[in-house]
Amino acid sequence: MCQSFLIFVEVILIGVTLDSESVQGDTTEIMSSARRGRFHGKPFGGNASQQSTSGVSDQLIKNGRKSGQLNLSSRGLNAAAESRGDADFDNDERWWDQVELTKLILASNKIQDLSEDVKLLSALQSLDIHDNELQGLPETLGELHQLQKLNVSHNKLSSLPSALFSCPQLVYLHLEHNNLSELPNELGNLVELDDLDVSNNKLCTLPATIGQLVKLKSINLSNNNLTVLPSQIQFLKGIRTLDLTHNQLTSLPKELGYMRSLEQLYVRHNKLKELPLLEHCSNLKELHLGNNLLTCFGSDQLQCLNSLTVLDVRDNKIAIVPVEITQLTTLERLDISNNDVSALPYELGNMVHLKSLVVDGNPMRSIRRDIIARGSEGIKKYLRSRIEMPEEPKKAAAVSSSGSGQTGLFGGGEQVDAHSVKVSRALDYSGKKAEEVPPEIWELGVSTQVTDLNLSKNQIKQWPSSLVLLSDWVVTVNLGFNKLTALHTDLGLCLRLQNLDLRNNCLSTLPKEMESLQNLHTLILSVNRFGEVPAVVYKLKSLETLLISGNQVAQIDVSSLRQLDKLSSLDLQNNNISVVPPELGLCTNLRSLLLSGNPCRNPRPAILNKGTDALLDYLRGRIVQ
Structure with missing residues (x-):
């Protein structure tokens, strides 16, 4: 059970790509050397001339063999650690205390290549190689059938091996901050995928097979060059967070409205001129549309967003805020700053849950600047004061303040209506x-x-x-x-x-x-x-x-x-x-x-x-x- 771990300590963990001569050598000798704790000092990148001065202690390796988890992050590794001597692990370790490696962290080093011998870690469930200098990944990653989490973000990858999409258990895949210009159609094979991040790459399109990732809950596509989304995105009914910030989208497909589980939608910094009808997005809580080319949002669009708590439409070209916005009874934050709005519907002042109302940078004619400077509550109070009370309620209010004893008011006649508070x-x-x-x-x-x-x-x-x-x-x-x-x-x-x-x-x-x-x-x-x-x-x-x-x-x-x-x-x-x-x-x-x-x-x-x-x-x- 432990042999693959021991060999990998010698072949990969300490010298992430053993040079070709060593790979062709006697594995018996490698095994023997690994048991004695001797590390040959082969380089991570396969360049024997680049020796690392960072050491990896015997104790760290021993702990990894017992726990199944090994963290070699932030050690400046672009080459292997030097041997610490002839520590004889057999003297103080029992084979039944040793387990297969399930978690390996090689993050924040200077690794340029990952050996094909990674396949030796057949029990590996989590592999983190983010923040290195990888330009490619070995095809043998596809042989890690237990792999659930892979993080290769912040590297120099321009393509992905097709075998990667043969990992049947993969639920977490982070590829952000690389040089990827496309995602292969095989992406759809990762049917267990839950979290996908491909932000900060050079993607112009997405494969239609993305619609097969029905278990996805979060997908980050921000900071790419996307101009259009495939209609198959409608099949991602489990998506809760979709981030499309900083792309080149001029429109969103109407199929986006079928993402029933969507809770957060970020489409800031694009070129949208209109918003599709998000008809079935009844769970949407946050909608971020800032820095686009929107000129309006209609009442039919607002009627579908009953659960919205945050609406950000800053830095657009919106001229009118429709009174139908008051139908968003759960709205807590509304940002309409830097638009062309000259007036606000007075009914905004009665939105009980609205705590943040940002209107700076608009040519407001109906609200003085000193009122805007008072903040959200000041603006709301002003808007409420402009609502004309119907004649009959005015009379009722006068009766209520007369102190008849049947008013239900509290606070020494300060008109705190008990019925209103109860409702x-x-x-x-x-x-x-x-x-x-x-x-x-x-x-x-x-x-x-x-x-x-x-x-x-x-x-x-x-x-x-x-x-x-x-x-x-x-x-x-x-x-x-x-x-x-x-x-x-x-x-x-x-x-x-x-x-x-x-x-x-x-x-x-x-x-x-x-x-x-x-x-x-x-x-x-x-x-x-x-x-x-x-x-x-x-x-x-x-x-x-x-x-x-x-x-x-x-x-x-x-x-x-x-x-x-x-x-x-x-x-x-x-x-x-x-x-x-x-x-x-x-x-x-x-x-x-x-x-x-x-x-x-x-x-x-x-x-x-x-x-x-x-x-x-x-x-x-x-x-x-």
């Missing part, structure tokens, strides 16, 4: 100029199990201790525009919390107990007194939006930011940042990065005004190699 499970006690929230308001919140709590625009100085009463249900909390100087550790008990708005307060720290908020998606800390991004923020692994503009943040901690792999929107405007590290450009998950209003000289305002993608490209270009 919507949203409690709005904002703009009351209150220093404390009345007990009856908390009682109402508990009795109706509210999920949305709005206490903004009051005079609250201390964290409301009674808020913990709602911790079992509350999903959204807005305490913006108050006078808070600190938060209570009880905040960490609100485990269902997804959106937290703390803008315009006097906060300088956050409690470490916030680490438990692992469902938090949006955190707004703008206009406070933070001198840095609080350390606990980097532990919020579900965070997608972080707004911390208008503080005194002086530095950008890129290494910590990169831990937030779901972060897509970061606003650091109007802080004290004097240096923008080029490594920030490596945060490629960012889809909105705002840095204006800082004292840094680079990037220049002209770069900042070009948008997030141009800014990230600029920063990456300044990284010292």
Whole structure:
């Protein structure tokens, strides 16, 4: 059982391609040498003159033989490790403690070739060779019938061996950042494939056989040269995430509307002039259409998107936002910045779940700039104020405020309607100029199990201790525009919390107990007194939006930011940042990065005004190699 592992330690792991003379040598001698722990020092690339100085310890090999997993990443390997001597493994290892190799990591080295002897690892399930200098792969990969995961991203591959598509168990295939100009028709043979990433290549077309990958859940085709998608894409009914960003698409096939499981669709930075009817995409939650040539989106298109929470149509040529957009009752983020919109439908102000409304860069005539500067809630409040109330409801409201005792209002006549709270499970006690929230308001919140709590625009100085009463249900909390100087550790008990708005307060720290908020998606800390991004923020692994503009943040901690792999929107405007590290450009998950209003000289305002993608490209270009 262990012989193939032992031979591969000698032949491949330590000298990834043994030179031709050694391959033709006596395998008995190879086996004997492997058992004694002697490594011949043959090069990874088959060039015996390029000896590596990086050693691979006997203990590492011994551990691999026992666990079935071997990690040789980031060792500068372009040649074999030198022998560490005559360690006799037979003296301290028992053969029954040794297992076949199932996981091999050779990432981040300088490997140029992979030996055909990889076939010796018949039990291999996971092979990671990303970030090397591979220009080709051996045909013998097809003999690894147990292989489930293959990562050969960030190499120099221009083609793929046909035998690769004979791996019947392959579920994960990452080929991003190579030089592939086409995918073979044999791709359709990988019927178990679950995750496919071919981004950052040179693909112009996709094979029609891609429709055979019926188990695919995620496919990344971004940063290629695709001009059209095959109609067979309709058969990918299991797809949840489809990324087509940065291609040359002028249209999307109508068949895209049959992808019933689709949850996230990214088509930013293409040449789309219209959007097909996504008739059956009832599970679509995020639609990213920024940086295209769209002039409108019709009511018939909006009616199909009942589950949408994010709609991004920034940087297009849209002139009108139809009132039918209010049918998207679950919408949380709407970005229509940098279009030709001159007015918004007033009904937008009544969209309860809409937390982020971005309208900058439009020739707005009906909304003053000072109102836009107040942010999403300010714009929504203005829009609500412009809605004319019918005569009969006006009279009813007057009766309600008369204090007849039958009104169902709470909060000392402040018109918090108990019936409305019960129906919507949203409690709005904002703009009351209150220093404390009345007990009856908390009682109402508990009795109706509210999920949305709005206490903004009051005079609250201390964290409301009674808020913990709602911790079992509350999903959204807005305490913006108050006078808070600190938060209570009880905040960490609100485990269902997804959106937290703390803008315009006097906060300088956050409690470490916030680490438990692992469902938090949006955190707004703008206009406070933070001198840095609080350390606990980097532990919020579900965070997608972080707004911390208008503080005194002086530095950008890129290494910590990169831990937030779901972060897509970061606003650091109007802080004290004097240096923008080029490594920030490596945060490629960012889809909105705002840095204006800082004292840094680079990037220049002209770069900042070009948008997030141009800014990230600029920063990456300044990284010292």
